Amino acid sequence: MKKKEILVLEELLGSNKKIASEIRKRLEEKGILTINLLSSPGAGKTTLLESIAEKLKPDYKMAVIEGDIETERDAERIRAKGIPAWQIITGGACHLEAKMVGKLFPEIPTDLDFLFIENVGNLVCPASYDLGENIRCVLLSVPEGDDKPKKYPKAFTTSDCLIISKSDLLPVLPFDLEHAQKEALDINPKLKIFTTSALKDSGIADLIEFFISSLNQLRQKNA
């Protein structure tokens, strides 16, 4: 018996990253902008998507991949808006992985403008998994409190965009909007911040404008 030591230096999530890069490349080639939505459960990801769907529908084609531990409920809500949606039921897993998205690839229409991926509601684990998105958005809803960015740094440092949702509750809850924005920018100075209320239809047009300009940039890059 001989002792041996080998240097490996391999990323543990390397295989996920590889699959994610392949997904991103293939979707970009088709001119599809992919957006990964992260948040704790109940921050309003599905409601925001319903609202986005209403606004994008007349001019753009979108589809949604829904990730949940159980039930087809979220995909049904999106389909009710006339939008194609697939449900990934993780059966207990707390996050989506690139290979789960990759499996759906043959079903994704090639003439889409936007592909939204609604991750499993969890502000911790999904942050470690690249799904091949172009834009990662983290939602922070007003009832959750303004202290979340520093408590869950990974979700905020890996995101491109912060959506402060349920802003209609600002007048009745002790949520300091400025403090939340400052905390988020402290840990990620590059974050684009949007404040939205799906209920009152506020701030969503600005968010959509950001998605459309990002789509145009992606297509210019392709041209």
Added chain:
Amino acid sequence: MHELSIVASLFEILEEKAKEQKAKKVTAITVKVGALSGVVSEFLITAFDVYKKDTIAEEAELKIEEVPLKVKCQKCGAVIIKDDFVFLCEKCESRELKTLAGTELLLEKIEMEV
């Protein structure tokens, strides 16, 4: 708690390397865990100890090397270890910081008997 699925990825690499080296058994594994890797070292060890049963690494120890978040200011060049994740240069107050280390989750080395 996604540490178990990370351990599953670790074993994919580990088993492949052990086979390549024709290892009789794996005795230790060193993993580098960055402060911003999104992984809790204690959970990683617990998940590893559950997963290793009936594998080539059954008797192996998982050693963790924690890596702090290290950034470099793009303006004044200061290299700083951050423990609060606030991306602000303490010397010149610039927010243009480049991350040098602390986001990694790396299988560094494997010790084995061949």
